[in-house]
Amino acid sequence: MTYQTKTTLTQNIFRILLAIFMLYAGFSHLTFNRIEFQSQVPDWVPLSKDLVVIVSGIIEILLGLGLAFWKKERTRFGWALALFFVLVFPGNVAQYLDGRDAFGALDSDGARLIRLFFQPVLIAWALWSSGAWQAWRNH
Incomplete structure (x- = not known):
């Protein structure tokens, strides 16, 4: 049951801005930033x-x-996206700990450390903008 x-x-x-961001990020994973994103995959991942x-x-x-488009299930997509952000966080931590540069801007320990603090913002953004957090609280 969806709340x-x-x-x-x-x-x-x-919500739409976040959806556009995700579409852009996904497209860039498959095309022009593919190599850059590989630097975020920890060496311990067995794939x-x-x-x-x-x-x-x-x-x-x-x-x-x-x-963006599945209004009836937007709260589920909000939770799924929040979970996705949690699951990719170890890759960001590994990139910081291993000192791996990426995207031109992540070229120092300071920049990679600051980036880690944006992950909770993305999680909150997904839950708030989709109405997932409010739906859970109302439930």
């Missing part, structure tokens, strides 16, 4: 780094499309 809640115009704007990047890119595209 829905009404979302505000502001939430919907931020090909390229395969992980491709699969995560496809998942990002699907989550972005669902968040």
Whole structure:
């Protein structure tokens, strides 16, 4: 059973912005940033780094499309995207600990450390903008 809640115009704007961000990120995983994203895959992952990047890119595209267009299930997509952000966080931590540069901007320990603090923001953004958090609280 899906628990829905009404979302505000502001939430919907931020939901669509997040969906666009996910579509862009997913597309970039599959194309022009494919090698860069491989630097985030920890060495302990027992799969090909390229395969992980491709699969995560496809998942990002699907989550972005669902968040943008599947209104009836938007709270589930909000939870799924929040979970996705939790699951990829170890890759960001590994990139920081291993000192791996990426994207031109992540070229110092400081930049990689600051990036880690944005993951909770993305999780909160997904839950708030989709109405998932409010629906759970109302339930």
